[in-house]
Amino acid sequence: MMNRSILLAGVFWAVPFFSNAQTEAPKATAKAGKIAWHGTWKGGLAEAKRTAKPIMLVSAVPQCHSVPGVW
């Protein structure tokens, strides 16, 4: 775990240098689109373990004052 933390810290330190390069590079290949969400923890976690990709986890209530159909 400590090794992972050190490695991660090193990458964060280097981010500004990478990001400048990314900002100036053409972004023709980056299609904006929308985020593709897995809708269950079980399904998403299984896919993260299968692919060894990190996880972005979000949770929200699909209602406002009990009116559904809105985040």
Next chain:
Amino acid sequence: MDRSFLADKDVISASRKFVCIRLATYENAEENEVLKGFYARGGNLENTVFTLLTPDGKTKLVTAGRSPVWAFGGVNGPGINAQPEESMKKMGQTMEAIALVYPGKGKAAKGFPPLPYLADLRLALNVTAADRQPLIVVYSKSAEQRKKMEQELSKVAWSDQFIGEAQYVPASDASEFKSVKNFKATSGFVVIQPGTFGLTGEVIEVIDAAASAGKLAGPLAEALGKHKPSQLTYDQHRQAGSRAGARWQSATPNTDGLSRRGVGRRPQR
């Protein structure tokens, strides 16, 4: 839910290097416990949670909180959906940095990528209405047939053309479609227009269950193109829903704000 960070083009681009999981808070007791393990002030689950995790789902890689603001700075309260550029940029950069540490297995990953399913059709109608997206139901009474359908649809769903453009749910019984108009109990890929408030739906198209990936893409694109998203603003939606009597009862009690109201606090000695 945040409509600023998660709509940023650099964040969306970086999200392709992550497995993105979005849960509906208070709809599943087990998932509630998972969420509380990452963020719960006073031990109470709040309406929204955000964090980034290692691939095993055990370790937080950024500060968890109600939204990306907790990790990347920005605005809470009024203005929450117009976050500063620097905060969104920081989120995209951080995700790219994490992806360097956890690059994934790429093509070495065994098996095929599963469809990013929602839990059930009732919840899926609500979620797709909230996202203003079409819903695709993989419907067959046969588990074996559903598996074949999932494999074919998966090849299409993760393609550049379709990724993030629709949401998915399996169904094995016609009774699950009780709130869906024009449904005929025939196996297939059922493309649905969710009702404005996500309590009902209407079939847009049914594509043959035997269609291979190559024969799915065209009809699917055509069906998704017929989806008509609601044009109501947030406030208009809420007001119209109240007038129409549209009500949603979550599966588990809402515990947001209990700590701040004093409920659930440890008694003072």
